[in-house]
Amino acid sequence: MKAVPCNEIVIHHPGYIQSFGYLLGVNALTNTIEFYSDNVPTLFELDHSILGQRADSIGELGFIVGSPQFVFVVSSAEDDVKYIDRILINSREHHITYYRHNDIIYIELEACILNAKDNSILVKKIKNLISLRQGGNIWEFLVEKIKEITDYDRVMIYQFNEDKSGKVIAEAKNANMESYLDLHYPESDIPSQARALYLKNFKRILSDVNDKPVRILSNLENVDLSISSVRALSPIHVEYLINAKIASSFSISIIIDNELWGLVTCHSTYQKHIDLDHRISAEIATFIAANSYHSFLSANILEYDKILISKCQNLKIELLSFQNIADSVSKNINKIREISETEGFAAIIDGQITTSGRTPNSKTLEKIIAWAKTNLEDQIYYDNSFYKTYGKKLGLDKSCCGIALSFINKDQGNVLMWFKGEFQQQISWAGKKENKIKTIRMFDEKTTVVSPRQSFEVYNEEILDRSASWDSKDKKRVIAVKEIIDRTIQEQLFHISNLNAELYKVNSELGKVNEELDAYSHTISHDLATPLTVMKLNMQIMAKLNTENTNIKLINNVLNEIDNMSDMMTNVLKLSRLKYSEYDIIDIDPAKIIDKAISDAKLSYNDSAQVTIENIFRISGEKSMVTQVFQNIITNAVKYSAKKDSEAKIHISSYLQDDNVVFEIEDNGIGIPYTSKKDVFKIFNRMSNTKSYFGSGVGLSIVESIMKKLNGSIDFESVENQGTKFIVTFPSGVS
Helix, strand or coil: CCCECHHHCCCCCCCEECCCEEEEEEECCCCEEEEEECCHHHHHCCCCCCCCCEHHHCHHHHHHHCCHHHHHHHHCCCCCCCEEEEEEECCEEEEEEEEEECCEEEEEEEECCCCHHHHHHHHHHHHHHHCCCCCCCHHHHHHHHHHHHHCCCEEEEEEECCCCCEEEEEEEECCCCCCCCCCEECHHHCCHHHHHHHHHCCEEEECCCCCCCEEEEECCCCCCCCCCCCECCCHHHHHHHHHCCCCEEEEEEEEECCEEEEEEEEEECCCCCCCHHHHHHHHHHHHHHHHHHHHHHHHHHHHHHHHHHHHHHHHHHHHCCCCCHHHHHHHCHHHHHHHHCCCEEEEEECCEEEEEECCCCHHHHHHHHHHHHHHCCCCCEEECCHHHHHHHHHCCCHHHCEEEEEEEECCCCEEEEEEECCCCEEEEEECCCCCCEEEEEECCEEEEEECCCCCCCEEEEEECCCCCCCCHHHHHHHHHHHHHHHHHHHHHHCCCCHHHHHHHHHHHHHHHHHHHHHHHHHHHHHHHHHHHHHHHHHHHHHHHHCCCHHHHHHHHHHHHHHHHHHHHHHHHHHHHHHHHCCCCCEEECCHHHHHHHHHHHHHHCCCCCEEEEECCCCEEECHHHHHHHHHHHHHHHHHCCCCCCCCCEEEEEEEEECCEEEEEEEECCCCCCHHHHHHCCCCCCCCCCCCCCCCCCCHHHHHHHHHHHCCCEEEEEEECCCEEEEEEEEEECCC
16 A cells, blocks of 8 residues: 655644544534534533534523624634633633634634633733844743743744754753754654644644544534644654654744744643643744844845945946956956855856856866756756766866856856855754654544654764755845846947946836835735734733733733834835825815814824914925825824923914925924934934834834925924924915
């Protein structure tokens, strides 16, 4: 019989759940029970003939399906969003989770271990993560914090490599536990379908490897448990844990850039179940850490990109000082290699071979080109085992253990090649990969599978004849150099003057940066929306379960920060969309716009603020943009005058100056510190004296961008602790 590979075994509808949980599926359209775990009747003291019955007519189940949470999930069109609460069953408190999937309302239950007071302690244990901004030691901090929350014997950060194998990069453990730090694990340990589930359900627990799973009785062919918290795990995985002498485990997904970057993995040598509140707290801590690390990476990438763009701009100028690409490249060959940061670089253009650094000889380069023309397409080719694969066939030496290759013109044989030498390393594997065949019972039937590995003894593998991998920075440099050479060829062919070539180069680079920033703004806003909602929901649940003033204050602080982040994302999107806005310039009387902005600001921040208005002239502009300008400036004036001891006073006036209308909005608020004046219109910049005021630091950036689009301007005068006057100049309208 043919063995089923691990990555082909279906794990998301096993037909069983773990015994600590209870599962019920109710049809959202008919209110009938479509499936239930075999332990549900015992919990609710019912007989076992409830399949197909209306849930609202069965004892205590009627109370559950009549609850506001159940009704809300039924009416919601959104699948797989969980709503969590607590409920008393037979005088014992249980966690209850509702979610909708394919017109079935899933109801999951499990007994509570923590009381409300215990639960409040969890908030304190993760509060330090909220203010963490640097990613250098985030994982070491996280494993310590999750070990404190969960009390597992070992907590690890497991990072996936490009080949889907993994490595332990951080660890917190009991003193008697063997260390797994820096050990590598093969891809087969966490196969593809398991990784796919970690992208749908961010946490997974196995309380006891010896647990007897509970059968699901169902009218459906399969019950999808992809996001279930009580899903029974594959017997293959259970046997793997037993072989590794692990009695219970808990894992949390680390999601970065919408991809499964790694896992937080917790192990215990004895049976262990932790409360759902513990699991949610660990999940929140992991989410905060992942976002902190992502911010850390993004800042480094942006700084690196700035340096790379600057180097490429200088190289472009040098390349354009020659009349043809062969001379451009040959005269700048060393600069190209320096920017590429590879050990060797070769360019073959119009039959002329030019090299820099350590490269194969000319005859070998010609063999590589001939091979590439037959075997490669026009895209860039990367290989870190080129020597190992083609060394004998092409007569290579170890100067080209790794190669990146790109055609400039394939028909003419013009090509660019980057080379890396051998990178010898030793990899410590946490046991050898095995391919033994075994028949095991997969719940209801026996299946012949590739056996879970039994070897967990560390062994070292020596890696030879290969270069270091081509990582994202390597590829970014290679692509940048290729694009510059391609554009240089185009500009030389069309005889673009040096001045125009430089303008073309600047616009092209700026366009690329702006596109990346826009994509980043939209991605961040989209990717953070759901997690922020989940965080807010969990915090609100914690708030409902807490009565102590100190705890409520901490929870409200978290909720305020979540709202602040949502406001910041909204403002970033507004800013990024400004340059794409299509608009008509019309004659506008801004009086009503100003009145509305004043009313809104006073309602939100200071109803007693005195606002005086005089001489409002008509202007030329686009109505929605003009509205944003006055809303932002007037709101700031009222807000930053709201907490002064003296009465808040704002004065708004305008006057004609040449063909323009100049507005002055003056307040007696906190003012702008002298040291901060140069940064007022920078995005996300907030003054040192505004920390106690809610805000995102985006509003004035939006105003400045709008005024540029409207051919106007904005300036200000300010004295700290005395007030600020903003001076906004519009083109005049029809008087």
